Amino acid sequence: MKSLGSVYNWLFCCKKRSLAKICLFFHPIPQSIGFKNKQILSQSPFFSRRTTKCKQTLFFFIKFILRYRLRLLYSVLMGVILAASSVALFSLSGWFISASAFAGLSAVSALRFDYFLPAANIRLLALIRILSRHGERVINHDFTFRILTTLRVWFYQQLIPLSPGRLMTSQSGELLNQMVSDINTLDQLYLNVMNPFLIALLIMIGIPIFIAYFNVSLAWYAASAMLIAYLVLPWISIRYGFPAGKNHQSTMSQLRLTIVDALQNSADLYLFFSTKKRNAWITSAHNACLQVEARLATLKGWVMALSQLFSGITVFGIIYFGTTFVQTHAITGAQLAMIVFLIIAAFEKIALFPLSCLSLGKSTSAA
Known part of the structure; x- marks a missing residue:
């Protein structure tokens, strides 16, 4: 390992920076072996600060999640049942309406058409959707509150052994922000990021398999479109939403610090006629927070618009x-309508994952 570090140092000294980056990409080295050029090391995708921070946040949070494995399994199961029942209900309703319209074109087909079984299945799926949504809410809230309890207990266990001298180095507003905002933000990491990721992944795998039962070519097309949306949209959310999320967390922290300091020192501020400066500080911190929230709202709108664009292109x-397949009698018109509604419902579920990636910067900053 030390010889490998010497090789990288030699490449850097010989101004072979691009070659050193390529070597670091395919053969990363630990940071403890004496590699002197931290600039090259920080540019490696394995040691970038953003990647390392995300990994630390996920590992830190997964450590607490794994304490409730059974509830985690129930939560994922209820989420999958809810997503599957919603997609199936939407697509089956589209097929039922289309099939009823085609059956009404002639008296013979209208008499042969059985609408009792599809109607019963629609009612069954609606009932499953209602029960699964209720069960998911109950299980997710219980799971979230247990994680919140564990995080708060862990925080106080780390806080109590600290000496008063070390606590005095931190502002009270900073401690308040860590106790309230940071823990609440980190607590929502599962519901906002991990749960949509798992559901979107299962939807992306299951929908093409179901479509392949009717037509393999349409299944490949749908799988390709959903895979592109599943990879591109989260990348855009993380690329532009990660810095905005971190800025939002820092500006909210600064706003709380400013308000707490102003309240604690209100007597001195009134005594020295500095209330206008105090109001200006609070207004400035509040405006900075509003600007970051406006940027996050704009990014959310763009991500939703791109998701609708991907959905529209796929449906088209x-x-x-x-x-073409309907004209060649490979599939029926009602089946084509069912596949179209199926794609629309699937993209509604997949779009939740890119939107959830916008909060990844908040969770990372909170950790």
């Missing part, structure tokens, strides 16, 4: 290629 392709 399904209809365009599907009409």
